[in-house]
Every structure is written in structure tokens, then in C-alpha cells.
Amino acid sequence: MSVLSNTTALLGKELRTEFRSRELLTTTIVFILIVLVLFSFTFDPTAGESRRFGPGLLWLAFLFAASLMLQPCFLRELNNDTLSALRLSVSDPFAIFLAKLTANTIFLLLTELLLLPIFAILYNIPIAAVFGQLVLVFFLGSLGVATAGTALSAISAQARMRELMLPLLLLPLLTPVLVASTEVTIGLLDRQPFVQWKGVGFLAVFDIVFLTALWIFGEYLLEE
Amino acid sequence: MWRRLIGGLAVLALVGAAAYASFYIAPEERTMGLVQRIFYLHAACGLTMFTGFFICFCSNIAYVFWRNPKSDALAVSAAEVGLVFSTVNLVTGPIWAHPAWGIWWTWDARLTSAFVLWLLYIAYLLLRTLVEEPERRALLSALFGIFAFLDVPLVYGSIRWWRTQHPQPVLMGGAGSGLEPTMLKVFFFSILAMHALMVLLLVDRYGLEKMRGEAEIVRRELEAA
Amino acid sequence: MISAAISPTSIRFDDIEKRYGGLYALRRVSLEIAAGECVVLAGRNGSGKTTLLRIAAQLVRPSAGKLTFPGAAGEARNGRSPNGSAATAYVAHATMVYDELTAEENLILFARLVGVAAPRQKVDALLAEVGLAARRDSLVRTFSRGMRQRMAIARALLREPSVLLLDEPATGLDVPATAWLAETLRRLRDAGCTMLMSLHGETEISSLATRGIRLDAGSVVADTQRGASFTSVLKFADAS
Numbered sequence: 302m303s304v305l306s307n308t309t310a311l312l313g314k315e316l317r318t319e320f321r322s323r324e325l326l327t328t329t330i331v332f333i334l335i336v337l338v339l340f341s342f343t344f345d346p347t348a349g350e351s352r353r354f355g356p357g358l359l360w361l362a363f364l365f366a367a368s369l370m371l372q373p374c375f376l377r378e379l380n381n382d383t384l385s386a387l388r389l390s391v392s393d394p395f396a397i398f399l400a401k402l403t404a405n406t407i408f409l410l411l412t413e414l415l416l417l418p419i420f421a422i423l424y425n426i427p428i429a430a431v432f433g434q435l436v437l438v439f440f441l442g443s444l445g446v447a448t449a450g451t452a453l454s455a456i457s458a459q460a461r462m463r464e465l466m467l468p469l470l471l472l473p474l475l476t477p478v479l480v481a482s483t484e485v486t487i488g489l490l491d492r493q494p495f496v497q498w499k500g501v502g503f504l505a506v507f508d509i510v511f512l513t514a515l516w517i518f519g520e521y522l523l524e525e
Numbered sequence: 526m527w528r529r530l531i532g533g534l535a536v537l538a539l540v541g542a543a544a545y546a547s548f549y550i551a552p553e554e555r556t557m558g559l560v561q562r563i564f565y566l567h568a569a570c571g572l573t574m575f576t577g578f579f580i581c582f583c584s585n586i587a588y589v590f591w592r593n594p595k596s597d598a599l600a601v602s603a604a605e606v607g608l609v610f611s612t613v614n615l616v617t618g619p620i621w622a623h624p625a626w627g628i629w630w631t632w633d634a635r636l637t638s639a640f641v642l643w644l645l646y647i648a649y650l651l652l653r654t655l656v657e658e659p660e661r662r663a664l665l666s667a668l669f670g671i672f673a674f675l676d677v678p679l680v681y682g683s684i685r686w687w688r689t690q691h692p693q694p695v696l697m698g699g700a701g702s703g704l705e706p707t708m709l710k711v712f713f714f715s716i717l718a719m720h721a722l723m724v725l726l727l728v729d730r731y732g733l734e735k736m737r738g739e740a741e742i743v744r745r746e747l748e749a750a
Numbered sequence: 751m752i753s754a755a756i757s758p759t760s761i762r763f764d765d766i767e768k769r770y771g772g773l774y775a776l777r778r779v780s781l782e783i784a785a786g787e788c789v790v791l792a793g794r795n796g797s798g799k800t801t802l803l804r805i806a807a808q809l810v811r812p813s814a815g816k817l818t819f820p821g822a823a824g825e826a827r828n829g830r831s832p833n834g835s836a837a838t839a840y841v842a843h844a845t846m847v848y849d850e851l852t853a854e855e856n857l858i859l860f861a862r863l864v865g866v867a868a869p870r871q872k873v874d875a876l877l878a879e880v881g882l883a884a885r886r887d888s889l890v891r892t893f894s895r896g897m898r899q900r901m902a903i904a905r906a907l908l909r910e911p912s913v914l915l916l917d918e919p920a921t922g923l924d925v926p927a928t929a930w931l932a933e934t935l936r937r938l939r940d941a942g943c944t945m946l947m948s949l950h951g952e953t954e955i956s957s958l959a960t961r962g963i964r965l966d967a968g969s970v971v972a973d974t975q976r977g978a979s980f981t982s983v984l985k986f987a988d989a990s
Contacts, residue, residue: 302865310862318850382844385809386905389840390863452672456665460655469651470669473644474676477683484687499686507679514675518668521589525810659771660813745772 304399307391311400319408329370329412334419336362341423351424356486359420360479364446367409368468371450374401375458384523394520398451402515405447406440413439431489434496438489441504442482448511449474455522477507536718536725543569543711543718551711560624567617569715570610571639573723577607578646580727582674585667594738597663600670601653602730604646606723611643634685641680645673659741756942758785759821759912761806766815768801768968775801777968778815783946785821788939788958791948792984793965799948800842802965803915806946807840819913839906842917845898847905849891853882856890856901861908872908880904881930896927903934914938916947920955928953949984956984 319325340358344350378384387397417435421428428435450471457466485500547565554561584600587593618636619629630636649670656662761783768776776798783789791799804810805817819838840846847856854873861869877883880900885893890901899919906914914935920928932954939945939958949956962983964972972978 302863306865307863310859314848314851314855314859317855318848321850381849382842382846383848385807385840385842385844386846386860387863388809389807389838390860392865449672453669456652456669459661459665460652461657462655466652466655469648473641473648474672476641477676477679480683480687503679503683503686510675510679511672514672518589518671521664522668524664525804660769742772749773 302392304393304396307393307396308399308403311387311391311396312403315400315404316407319404325370325373326408326412329366329408330415332369333362333366333412333416336365337416337420337423346424348425351426352487352490352492355420355424355426356490357479357483359416360442360483360486363409363413363443364472364475364479365468366412367405367443367446367450368471370408371405371447371454371471372457372464372467374405374451374454376454376463379458388523394523395516397523398455398515398519402444402447402451405451406444409443409447410436410440413443426490428490431494434489434494435486438482438485438501438504441501441508442478445478445504445507445511446475448508448515449478452511452515452519452522478504481507533725536721539718539721543715546711546714551708552705554708560621563617563621565711565715566719567614567621568712569719570614570617571635572716573719574607574610574614574639574642576720577603577610577723577727578642578674578677581607581646581670585670585674588663588667589671592660592663594659594663595735597659597667598731598734598738599727600663600667601650602727602734604649604670606726606730608643608646608650609726610719610723611639611646614639615643632688634681634688637688638681638684641684642677645676649673659738756910756912757821758942759819759944760785760787761913761944761946762816762818762820763802763806764816764818766802766805766812766817768798768805768810769813774968776805776812779965779968779970781963781970783944783961785944786939786942787960788935788945789947789961789963790956790959790984791946791963791965793948796967797965798968799965800917801968803840803842803917803946803948806913807838807915809840837909837911838913838915839909839911840915840917841899841902841906841919843921845890845902847890847898847901850889852887852889853877853893853901854886857904857908860905864909866908876904876907879907895922896924899923899927899931903931910941911938911943914943914945914947916945918948918950920953921950928955931955932958 337359340362344354346355375384378387388394391397414436417428417432417439420426450467453470453474454467457463457470460466481500481503485497485504488495488497488500543565547562551562551565553559580603581600584596584603588596588600615636618631618633622631623629649666652669653662653666656665761781763779763781766776766779767774779798779802791802793799801810805812808817848859851859854877857873857876858869861873866872874883877886880903882897882900882904885897890898893901899922903919916935920931923931935945935947935955935958939960945958947955947959959980962972962974962978962980963970964978964983964985972983974980974983
């Protein structure tokens, strides 16, 4: 009944639900693929240009995809009022958020890792040497996106025009993540790859700030 | 009624004096000439915008914990007034940049961050229009407002660290640093004048919001009957 | 499966108010429901029954007033309840279970969340008791209305509830299902559970009640505890 055990139980439910239907994962992956391909039509993907613009486009595609993928997060809990059931059952409402943001981070990371090789092929950028570091920056970036996105998804689920509302709220908020992640990724994909630890640290700070904010204000997000 | 009139006139006088000072008292800047004077307006609006958004942030926190409708009224007023100054800040940027450097928009760190801030608070106001019930609207926008303001230092930090690598015209020569003493005085005076204007607008807007709130309550009661 | 280990808990509403903008869903409602009482809430649609129940379930935060559970291990303050508070169960219109999970998965999830000691055994026993053991591996999406309601009751019974709140539980149930529900509620009542339920029609369930309260436009207008008759309080013949 602790926050940790509640979170694990709920995380299990989130993962089981998604892997059973795979709706979110498949639509997100296809969406990002479409965006990547379309982007490649807008400039000539020579090696130099790809290294310069590729990472930014990649992260932008992830952000757009995330702002769509995160919408059902709380919307589906309004079905059958399962959100009330959760609120009645957990000891701390933060467990609900923690479970959902962990699940969302996992889903985002999965789609990113799946699309990274495809990106490398389409844009002719070798990634094998720095794959581990790329996973690190994708993890930190996705955690930030998932944390802010899960929180704002709880807000947009209660507003009208909710499909448009979440991207509107989320994308400006995620500017720091976009900037920092892009910069670190550019460094990693450079001809002489290097890790911009300043950027990595910055992403970690972003994650901590929003996780803390969610911990403090989460229960109010679920209030009726 | 008289108090408001006198207050309004006082603010008008202050703003007029600041405008006069920025044109006639401040010395002309060596390289950019006349157009540089818009800096006093531009920078003062930038700082005033921050004050407005900070008031919004404090009101948001107050609402979440104490649920007083007045906090909500103050929050939306501060956000709107802040947005006004933000818009002036953003518009005066290109007005300065074009004659000075021949380009309309410089991706200057401060201006870019201000743009993101502008988008955030537009989203805040948009969110409010999409939630019908007053208490829900107040709570949800307060929570978003809190997240948005917590994001502000992160926005500024990330853009300053990574979006100002290439040589760029810096709009402000560092706020206050390297400004000649007279210029500094005119600068501070402009800040004072803009803040006075902000307070005036805030008080008015807050009064309007309170009236709107009361009118809405009456309307809902009538509809229910 | 209803043990005798229900700790007697009463519910106390002190000047509870709930406003939505200018509309009052509840106006200064003060009630004390003693431990073990089985109370029927009656009233037309929009009289505030659902709001009162959701406030008692601590899902809705009142605009004013205090809610307490005197006699419980921990007292509940205005809208917030500490850990180990009265085991309150809530059954509503909505089933509050996941369509995409099976009956068993749903109950095991909620059993884990509320901290049931031996989840699997408890869930097995509950599924048997509510008559869904044969469909334990079917997705709730495929269930009929009656079966969903049984799921909702099963979820509510995961912890022996000291307080049971029901919002029109018999809606959409056929005769045998209603009879089963009445029997289950009777056993809970006899075991000492405090029950507050809103009903839409006169059935065997309303006959379980030891007290009746009528709400109108957010205020209590009749209470059998203060001399009103059950018939006048329930007044189900009234158009809603």
C-alpha cells in the first residue's frame, strides 16, 4: 500500500493494457515515421546538413508525437469513471501520476529507440558508436516530456477542444527540453562525437523540477 | 472616482515624462543613433512583463491553497496585463532591429525567450476560455500557471546557453551594464513609469474581473431557476 | 465473505455546501448517520444525492463545511483522509472497472492497490460469491449490465467496508440480479456496515433501509428520524 507498491501495480496495468492493444505504440511510430520522411523532402540530406538539422527535426517529431500520444492518458480514465476508482484505492495520488509517467516514458523511449536506426539510415548518420549515450539523452528527454505531458494531460482532459489543447499547452512548456536535447544529440552525432554534460545535467534538472511540482500539486490536478 | 482620475493622470504624467526623458534627456547612442532610444521602452516593458507574470504566479499558488475567487481574478488580470507588456516588448524588438541592423528579427536570447513566454501565457488564457465552470477554470488555470512559471527560468537558461553561440546583435548590451550614468537613470525611470502603468491597468482589470465574476454568478442562478 | 471485523463508523456532515459557479448543488446540509444505519436517500434528479454521496466518498471537495467519520481509526478532515481511515466503498452508475482488463485482472489490481493481504485468494472467493467465477478470464468489455454491476460490488467488497455508499445501484438490473444485490446488502447491513444509498425506485432494496432522507434542491426536506414517514420521504411515485 506504499506509494511504490501502488505505482508498481498501476504501472503493470498501464503496460498490460498498452501491450495488449498496442494502439498507442503503433500509431505513434507510424506518425514519427511519416514526419521523418516528409522532413527529408524539405532539404537535401547531405551528410553535413543532416548532422546539423537532423537531430532537431528528430526531437521535434518526438515532441509532436508525444503531444498526441499523451492525450488518452487521462481521457481513458474518464471512461467508466475508473479515475474515481483509482483515487479511492491508492494511498497517495502521486502513485497514479508516477505510474502513468513511467509508462509514458517507456512508450516514448521504445518508439525512439525503434526509430533511431531508421533515422540513421534515412539521413545517413552513423549512430552505432554513440548508441549508449544516445539512449541516455533520449531517456532524460523523454522523462521530461512524459512528466510535463502527464501533468498537462490531466488538465486538458477537463477542458473543451482537448485534442488541440494538449499540444498548445505542452509544446511551449517543453522548449527547454527541445533545445537541450537537440544540442546534446548534435554533439553526439558530430564527426568527432562528444557528450555535452551541461545539456545532460540541464535535462536532469528539468526532470527534477517537474517531478517535484507534480508531487506537490498532483492531488489538485485530480480534484473534482 | 476622483481618486481614479488623479491616479490615471499621475501615471500618464509619469509615462509622458519617461518618454520625454528617453528622447531629450538621454544622450544619443554612438552607433545606432535615434532608434536606440526605443530601448528604454523595450527593456522596461520586458521587466514589467516579468513582474506581471510573477504576480500571476503568486496568485495561482494562493488560489490552489486557499481557493479565494479574488486570487483567481488577480491571476487572470496579471496574466493579461503581463501579456500586454510582453507584446510591446516583442513588437519593439523588430522596430529597433530593422533600422539598426537591417533585419526584422534577431534570435537574441532574451527576445526569443520572451517569445516563448508570450506563447505560454497565451496558452494560459486560451485554457481559461475552454473551461466553463468557474471553480474548475480557476483551479486548472492556476495549476497550469504554476507549471508555466516554473518553466520560465528553464526557458531562459536553455536559450541563453545554446541559442546564442553564433554572433548576434545583442539588443541590450547587458541590462544596465556598460550604460552611461544618464542613460541608466533614464532607464530606471522608464522602469518605474511602466510599472506604474502596469499597476493602473492591473487595478482596473481586477475590478472588471470581479464584476464579471459576480455577473456570471447571477446569470447562472437565473439560468438554473 | 463478510466478516464480523467491520469497525462501526458513523458519517457526519457539518454544514456541507457545494457550489458550482452560482449553482448550489448542496446547501448547508447537516446530517449524522450513526454506525450501522442503513439510510436511503431519495429525491428528484438534480436534488444533490450524487453530490452528497461523492462528498462522503471524498471524491468531491465541498465548497464549505466539514465531513468527519467519528468512531473510525482516523478522522477525515475537510476533503482529505489520512491513511488507515474508515474503509469506505463506493458503488455508482459507472462501473469503475477497466473494460480492457479481465474480471480477475481488475480485481487483483484493486486488491493490490488497497493492500489486501492475500490478493489471489480474496479475488477467487469474491468472484465465486458474486457469481462471476466462470467469466474470470473474460474482458469486462464483454459483460452485460448486470455482470458489470456485480463487478462493481465485488470491487467494493475487497476490503470489508465499514461504510458503503451506493448511487442508484439497482439501475439496469433485472429481477434476479436485484434480488441478489438486496441479499448481499442485507448481509452487509446485518454485519454492521453503515450504508448510505440513493435509489430511484421502490424495490426490495429500499425495504432494507432503517432510515430515509429526502433531498430537494440541495437541502434536506424530510427525515424519517424526525418523524416523517417512509412513504412520504421516498415518494417514488413522483415524477423525477
